[in-house]
Each structure stands twice: as structure tokens, then as C-alpha cells.
Amino acid sequence: MFLADIKTARALPKPILKWAGGKQQLSDLLLARAPKKYGKYIEPFFGGGAFFFALMPTSAVIADANPELIELYKTVATDVERVIDNLRTMPNDKDFYYQLRSVKREELSLTERAARTIYLNRTCYNGLYRVNRKGEFNVPFGHYKKPTICDEDNLRAVSERLAQVRIVCGDYKQVLRETAEAGDFVFLDPPYLPVSKYADFKRYTKEQFYEDDHRELAEEIVRLKDLGCHVLLTNSNHSLVHELFAEYKVEVFNTRRYISCDAKKRNGEDVIVSVEPTPRLFAIGQPVVMSEQMNLFPATRYMGSKQNLINRIWSVASEFKFDSVLDLFAGSSVVSYMFKTQGKQVLSNDYMTFSACLSRAVVQNNQVTLKENDIEMLTSDTGTHDNFVASTFKDLYFIDEDNLFLDQVRANIKRMKEPIKRDLAMAALVRACIKKRPRGIFTYTGFRYDDGRKDLKLTLKEQFLEAIQAINEAVFDNGKTNQAFHGDAMELRRHADLVYIDPPYYSPLSDNEYVRRYHFVEGLARDWQGVVLQDNTKTKKFKSYPTPFSTAGSAYDAFNTLFRRHRKSILIVSYSSNSLPTQEQILGLMARYKANVEVVAVDYRYSFGNQGHKVSDNHNKVQEYLFVGY
Structure with missing residues (x-):
């Protein structure tokens, strides 16, 4: 030596x-x-x-x-x-x-x-x-x-x-x-x-x-x-x-x-x-390369969006042979869109009107886009709008100029004859509103949290025009007849080879009320029809939709119902480590109906913490679970 x-x-x-x-x-x-x-x-x-x-x-x-x-x-x-x-x-x-x-x-x-x-x-x-x-x-x-x-x-x-x-x-x-x-x-x-x-x-x-x-x-x-x-x-x-x-x-x-x-x-x-580790029947959880088309998805900040987990979800799903997918809780539609880019027939559903609107625009829709004459008509001032936004939400979320523009576009969307073009225009308007808001939510009024980013400096009209371009570019034909539904996932009677379940996460540390965060754009997509504004609230929100995922017990029962109903399909479920039911409980439920059950854990940080006043310690660093039943 x-x-x-x-x-x-x-x-x-x-x-x-x-x-x-x-x-x-x-x-x-x-x-x-x-x-x-x-x-x-x-x-x-x-x-x-x-x-x-x-x-x-x-x-x-x-x-x-x-x-x-x-x-x-x-x-x-x-x-x-x-x-x-x-x-x-x-x-x-x-x-x-x-x-x-x-x-x-x-x-x-x-x-x-x-x-x-x-x-x-x-x-x-x-x-x-x-x-x-x-x-x-x-x-x-x-x-x-x-x-x-x-x-x-x-x-x-x-x-x-x-x-x-x-x-x-x-x-x-x-x-x-x-x-x-x-x-x-x-x-x-x-x-x-x-x-x-x-x-x-x-x-x-x-x-x-x-x-x-x-x-x-x-x-x-x-x-x-x-x-x-x-x-x-x-x-x-x-x-x-x-x-x-x-x-x-x-x-x-x-x-x-x-x-x-x-x-x-x-x-x-x-x-x-x-x-030795339990042998897995297939290799899962490894990042994969996505289709170039996926880069054109019109992403924005959205509570619970799986934009950053798309590779992981596809790496799991790609191990199976399947032709059709049912996305029960579509949310931002990013998972539905991903499956569409992979050549699958996609059935996309969400109980939020604006989410279903986006799914119709970029998942169900294979070819229609907004043309120059459509854009000109949407942005023209006909003087026939009702000033509903300008009067109801004055000084709450946007300046007067932007509120008037919203009323103007709302009126013009109603003039469009083709339903799919109305969906494209409304999806663009919703996206513009979310990107224009600091943090992208409507749980507070005023202009706090302005971090100086470009989105906050653009006018709402400029945001709208950019959103139209982004959504137009996202439209493509995957050769399948895809469908987008607006309904309760617990009542939807549709089936597919693979069912993806990403429900609201129940946690005692935070709420999972999507309506509370997005009531303004939800009202915009519904034209505030069928909802009752709570004028006594500072944000002018309306009552949240009922959901079985509001308590640990009812969420447990809801999972059981969904697993039983879709027991003949491949099941992939997204859920968080800080939510209830627990990992063991969901695995136990899934095992009632599937012969093989596995879980993939991914380190993840949500855009929205549970306690916003604690900037550096807001409980948003978790593990995201992908439960797989087959």
C-alpha cells in the first residue's frame, strides 16, 4: 500500500x-x-x-x-x-x-x-x-x-x-x-x-x-x-x-x-x-417525457391543479392498456387535456361551471377557434351591457375600467350563436380574471399581494386577448370523440377503461371550498344565474355547493361509493398526505374492490398554504399520493 x-x-x-x-x-x-x-x-x-x-x-x-x-x-x-x-x-x-x-x-x-x-x-x-x-x-x-x-x-x-x-x-x-x-x-x-x-x-x-x-x-x-x-x-x-x-x-x-x-x-x-419490498406488478412513478402538445395547455394558478404532477400521473397510467378515461373532478382540466394529448378518449367532468366550460373548450372541442372577427365582436362596445359587474363588484377585485370591460364582453358573449365559441370566449375571460388577480383567488378584496409580476400590470382587455391566443393554440384534434360534462361526480353515470379521481381534499387544517376561492369567475361563467349573492359579505360571494368531501366521515363514504361504482375500471386517485381519509384508509377501501392496490408518494408543495399569514410555514409542503387499483 x-x-x-x-x-x-x-x-x-x-x-x-x-x-x-x-x-x-x-x-x-x-x-x-x-x-x-x-x-x-x-x-x-x-x-x-x-x-x-x-x-x-x-x-x-x-x-x-x-x-x-x-x-x-x-x-x-x-x-x-x-x-x-x-x-x-x-x-x-x-x-x-x-x-x-x-x-x-x-x-x-x-x-x-x-x-x-x-x-x-x-x-x-x-x-x-x-x-x-x-x-x-x-x-x-x-x-x-x-x-x-x-x-x-x-x-x-x-x-x-x-x-x-x-x-x-x-x-x-x-x-x-x-x-x-x-x-x-x-x-x-x-x-x-x-x-x-x-x-x-x-x-x-x-x-x-x-x-x-x-x-x-x-x-x-x-x-x-x-x-x-x-x-x-x-x-x-x-x-x-x-x-x-x-x-x-x-x-x-x-x-x-x-x-x-x-x-x-x-x-x-x-x-x-x-x-424485501413487495414486488410491484408494474414499474410506476418515474418521470416521463410528455407530448409537445402538452406545452400548449393554457395553465394558470388554480387550487389543486395537477400541472406539476402530470408526468407522474402519466408514468403511472402509461403502464396500462386502455382507450378511454373518465376524469371525475376535472378542475383546471390539465389531467383531462394530458390524456387527450396521449390519444385517449376523454370524458371530463366538474361541478364548477367555469371548469366545465374550459373542458368543453380544450378537451371536448377538437377544431373550433375564435377568429379575428369573433375577437373584434367580443371586444367592441355596443353600449347594451347591464353594468352588473361594475355596480355589484365596484372596488372589490378590479378597477372601474376593467369592470366595464367585463360587462361589455359578457354582453357580447351572449350574442355569439355557436355554443362552443361562447365556451371559448368565457374560458378566456375566466382565465384573464384569474391571472389578473394577485394569487389568482377571490377570497379577499383590494389589491394586496401585488408582487409586481407582468400579469398584474396588464389591463383586463390585454389579459383577455392573451388568453384567447393561448386557448386557440391549445385546441387540437386527437381523433377521438371527447366529452365534457358539468355535474356531480357522485351522480355521473359514465364509465371508462380508466377512472381518475381527484376530489376536494378534506383536511382539518384548511377548507376545500373551491366556490369560496373562485366565486367571482364561477358567477361570471353562470352569469350569476341560479345563485344568491350574499350582500352582507365583503367579497359578495354566494353559498358554496354541497359536497360529500366536507368532512372526514362523508369523504370516506364518498370514496367507497366511487370505488364500488367504478370497480370494473382501472382506478387512479390523487390525494394528499395531510388530508383525511388517511393513506391506510383509502388503500383499505380500494382493496375491497380491486385485486391489486399500490401507492406512489411524491414530494409536493401547493401554491396555496393553509395559513396564509405564515409565509414561510403555511403547511403547504406535503406528499401527494397516487393510489392505483387494478
Whole structure:
């Protein structure tokens, strides 16, 4: 070996803590059982991290429930030189040891705390980290002659490695629910069975891990397996371990314990449980290249729009053979339009009038566009308009000039003889109104949230002309007879080979009232016919439409009804991780009617948060689920 190779070998990181229950002895065995390919590595019972440093994954999430331990790793990752400076001053001395042990952590800086944790761990008896009921460290001095207190090269190597990973403090289930995705590799090293007075040593905390906790862990492993994760679990050779994991590969290995006072009990047996992901019958969830026609869809900011998830949705759907699609909750129509670009016959439906209007314009319509003479007629001032918008919504959403223009176009749309041209014109007018409004919604009055973007500087007429051009360019013929419906999805009696379901998401954190956000353009599309304006409200909204997705219970029943009605179709359902019913409940419902059920989780951030006053923390970062039943 050359000198350069020796230096490189010495620079490889290894655990910075002596750890009761550490995996140094099992590292080679674990490495041999790790998947050759995986997404990211997740270790929620991190402890000393021996396997992590042996594996050296390129992408990782490491976590632990103990805040002191996680604080240590975060500090080493970000400020290792100051930690080293502190460790250099700490002697292997009994009096100093007890003096430092008695110091309260909260009185120290982050780097002093990190150094204290490392020092006590390296010099205490057997490397234990036991705390009493008050959370105070109470392990005696170890009387080692030359303990390694400050390994500078290794600390720097560990710092460099930790700086590249995500470090989280939290309960293992929470960590896994928030981070685990199909294809990931999860290593679980929980406190061992049987539960004893030593169980808390492993966790660096006074909290214990009881038999019921191990049963819950077994249930979580089933979820991870079905999600598509590779899982390795370590534990003691205990009867409950064999009971809980009988269906998986369980291997027993002799190991040596270092924390038993009785030398006869220091020889033990560990098990490694290997859990392979549930085989998927088809590959799903990978981004794909879309048709060039998709780039012409007239997108705008719309609550719940799947514009940014189109690739994912098609990557799932494209694994099936099907000719027709029913989009029950079309919304912005972007999913319906996507299926149209893929040559499918599309049946598009929405209970909102303006949404159905857009679907008729760009999904059902294969060839009609607005010509120059149509545009001239729509924008001409005939003087016959009713001033309804100008008088009813004065100073609420648009300036007087724009309100008068809206009344003018409303009157001219009624003069158009062809229904499809009325749809094209109304779709353009609705799009112009949404793009002209800051944040694209009508839940507030005035001109707040003006971020200076171009859309807000254009007049409504300029917006309207741009919208006509965009919608005209989106019109194309896919060779199919497509249809757009305006009705209640729960009552629609239409069927297709594939049914896409993207209902309003019920969440206790927010409302899902589309009418409240878009009442103005909904009224515009309906010409305010059949609605009662609530004049007492500042926004002049009207009563929201009834929906079964307004409570968790009724949403559960609605999903059940839809799954039962369309049980002969391929089912794809969009839903959010922060909504109810839960992932498990929807999977359970779908499994009643479909032989195969899978879920794809996608990290996602909505345009609209649940608490608008919290700009940087508004609960809009979630996982979007695609449930697939076939």
C-alpha cells in the first residue's frame, strides 16, 4: 500500500461515540445483505451510526429520538473545528470528569455541549450513556489509561460526511412516514429485546422500548415493505422477534456484549431480519417525457391543479392498456387535456361551471377557434351591457375600467350563436380574471399581494386577448370523440377503461371550498344565474355547493361509493398526505374492490398554504399520493 493510500484509509469516517449495542461487529454481515441499488438510506435509530459509516450511502436521512444525540451530530457537521478546540483542553482526569459531568448542558454553547458529550462517552465506564429520571448523566468514570478523546482526523471526516445528509430528531414512525419512499433502504436498530435495565442505554435516553413498541415496529415494517422499501432489522435472538418476523428471512449470529457485569453473559446472539419490498406488478412513478402538445395547455394558478404532477400521473397510467378515461373532478382540466394529448378518449367532468366550460373548450372541442372577427365582436362596445359587474363588484377585485370591460364582453358573449365559441370566449375571460388577480383567488378584496409580476400590470382587455391566443393554440384534434360534462361526480353515470379521481381534499387544517376561492369567475361563467349573492359579505360571494368531501366521515363514504361504482375500471386517485381519509384508509377501501392496490408518494408543495399569514410555514409542503387499483 502506498503512503497516499494509507492517508486515504485513515481519513475514512468511523463512529465518534462508543455505543452500547453498536453495529461494528455486524457491519460486514449487514453490508452483505444491503440492496445493491436503492434510492436513499434511512436510519431512524441512529445511535453511533456504525453501519452508516461502513455503508457510506450517497443520499441519506439519519435520525434519533434523543435531541442531545442529534444536536451533537448537527454541531459536528457544521462547526467541527470548535468542537475539536474544546476537546483538546479536556484531560483524562477523574476530578475533571466529575466536574464536567455535573455541569448543566443548557449553560454551555452548542460546541461545548458536543465536546462534553464526546468526552463523557469516551472516558466513562464502558462507553455507556445512562441518565437518571431527571435526565442527568450518571455513569461513573471509566479509569482508562489512554482513551481516544480527540481524534481530529476522524472528527473532520465525520463532519464532512454528516454535512451531506439530512439529520432529523424525531420518533422513528414520524421520520419514516415523512421520508420513506418506494426504493429506499431502511435500516432499523431498535432497543433490543428483552426489555431490561439496559434497554435505555442504547437510546441515549431514559425512555424505554417495550414489547408493544416492537409489535408496532413490526406493523411499520409491513407498511414499508408494501411501500416498496428494502428493510434490514437487527435485534436479539428472542422468541418475540421470531414470532413477529416469521414470514421474513431471520438469521442468527454470535456476538459479544460489552455492558454486562457478568462476564458469563457477555456472549450473545443477534439476529438480522431481511425484508424485501413487495414486488410491484408494474414499474410506476418515474418521470416521463410528455407530448409537445402538452406545452400548449393554457395553465394558470388554480387550487389543486395537477400541472406539476402530470408526468407522474402519466408514468403511472402509461403502464396500462386502455382507450378511454373518465376524469371525475376535472378542475383546471390539465389531467383531462394530458390524456387527450396521449390519444385517449376523454370524458371530463366538474361541478364548477367555469371548469366545465374550459373542458368543453380544450378537451371536448377538437377544431373550433375564435377568429379575428369573433375577437373584434367580443371586444367592441355596443353600449347594451347591464353594468352588473361594475355596480355589484365596484372596488372589490378590479378597477372601474376593467369592470366595464367585463360587462361589455359578457354582453357580447351572449350574442355569439355557436355554443362552443361562447365556451371559448368565457374560458378566456375566466382565465384573464384569474391571472389578473394577485394569487389568482377571490377570497379577499383590494389589491394586496401585488408582487409586481407582468400579469398584474396588464389591463383586463390585454389579459383577455392573451388568453384567447393561448386557448386557440391549445385546441387540437386527437381523433377521438371527447366529452365534457358539468355535474356531480357522485351522480355521473359514465364509465371508462380508466377512472381518475381527484376530489376536494378534506383536511382539518384548511377548507376545500373551491366556490369560496373562485366565486367571482364561477358567477361570471353562470352569469350569476341560479345563485344568491350574499350582500352582507365583503367579497359578495354566494353559498358554496354541497359536497360529500366536507368532512372526514362523508369523504370516506364518498370514496367507497366511487370505488364500488367504478370497480370494473382501472382506478387512479390523487390525494394528499395531510388530508383525511388517511393513506391506510383509502388503500383499505380500494382493496375491497380491486385485486391489486399500490401507492406512489411524491414530494409536493401547493401554491396555496393553509395559513396564509405564515409565509414561510403555511403547511403547504406535503406528499401527494397516487393510489392505483387494478
